[in-house]
Amino acid sequence: MRAWRTLLIALAASLAAAPAVGANHLPIHAFYGHFVGIGVANSRDAEILNLKKRDLDVTIAKAGDGFSVAWVTIVRRGGLEQVDRKTAKMTFVPTASARVYKSTAHTYPISDLGYGWATLEDKTLTVYLLVVDPQSGTYQLHSYGRTLDGPDKMHLKFTRISQGRPKVIVEGDMARQK
Amino acid sequence: MTRILLKPWLLLLGMAFIWPAAAKDASIKAFYGVYQGSGIANSKDSLYFGITMRDLDVTIRPAGDGFRVEWTTVLRQGGTPENPRVRRKTSSISFRPTDNPRRFASTDRTDPLSEQGLSWARLKENTLTVHVLVISPEGKYNLQSYARTISGTGMDLYFQRIKDGGESRAVRGKLVKVAK
Incomplete structure (x- = not known):
């Protein structure tokens, strides 16, 4: 009887300690690297202006206790002529939540830099940026979901919500550069 | 001729009024x-479970050099x-004033990673909009x-909630002023 009780207690303790089913999150270092590829914007404006194609370039690297994400997006008219180039870099540090990181520089939404945070779920690292226009008070919420599809392929899904309405969605695939 | 010259001036004068x-x-x-007052909620669930009615009370009062909104x-x-x-x-x-007269920052909700979240308010014409951002321990956002x-x-109230993953809810309501 005592042996059964000991076994049940041990089983309960092991169940409590075990991670939840499906909680198989990749470690952040799995995302470290340089990825390059092509994206396509799915918006009415992009279609009308023939600006659907984008060159995507992202570098994710260790930075102190956290990590940094630096990316370049080049918009090409008709997939050829470069009409816009945007670069951004954000550095994140861990928070009390194991899978949530906060930006070191983007710390207040009602500012030019906005408020940034990142989450790690399954195979996806998502970077969020909330920017509230200091003059009008209107907001934009950007999310960059980067999903690893195997060790060397990464899928990007970018969404921009403006005042409650999704405005731009860009999806693309990138390959790890060696 | 005088009549012809007067016409554009009359037109401009008329436009100034219109x-x-x-x-x-x-x-x-x-x-x-x-x-x-009361409001009606509309969400994806409403299609299956019916539109939900809700009673709404709002009190807006001065607080310090800003104001406080309390709602039930x-x-x-x-x-x-x-x-x-x-x-x-x-x-x-x-809320407290900021350097912009149309924008207010919360004094008690300042961290989006906390349960209370982060809030700000904006004033435009006759509309005061209060935003609240809460980021869950899993990193999911809830923007109201x-x-x-x-x-x-x-x-008139228009409430909108956007959650990570696209789930949203909206409530439209009408309230009557019952006290100053």
Whole structure:
């Protein structure tokens, strides 16, 4: 009887300690690297202006206790002529939540830099940026979901919500550069 | 000839009366008061479970050099007509002025990673919009916006909640001013 009780207690303790089913999150270092590829914007404006194609370039690297994400997006008219180039870099540090990181520089939404945070779920690292226009008070919420599809392929899904309405969605695939 | 020359001036004069004046922002003081009313929620769930009615109370008062918004929502959803299931939720947020007269920062909700989240408010014409951003321990966001528009008789409310993954909810309500 005592042996059964000991076994049940041990089983309960092991169940409590075990991670939840499906909680198989990749470690952040799995995302470290340089990825390059092509994206396509799915918006009415992009279609009308023939600006659907984008060159995507992202570098994710260790930075102190956290990590940094630096990316370049080049918009090409008709997939050829470069009409816009945007670069951004954000550095994140861990928070009390194991899978949530906060930006070191983007710390207040009602500012030019906005408020940034990142989450790690399954195979996806998502970077969020909330920017509230200091003059009008209107907001934009950007999310960059980067999903690893195997060790060397990464899928990007970018969404921009403006005042409650999704405005731009860009999806693309990138390959790890060696 | 004189009649012909006068016509453009008359036209301009007429336009000055017809042309709408640039909308001015109301003072935050115009929102102070106690409002009561009801609203109808609309979400993906509403299609399956019916549109839900809710009672709404809002009080907006001066607080320090800013203001405080306190609101109570009484939600009746489920149960039976004789014995509906009732949920009551009260929230409040205090705001301080910023360097922009149309924008206010919360004094008590300043961290989006906390349970209370981070809040800010904006004033445009007759509408005071309060935004609340909460980031869950899993990193998922919940962004709520309460747009309160004052009118001669009271207030119109448009509430919108956007959650990570696209789930959203909207509530439209009408409230009457019952006290200053």
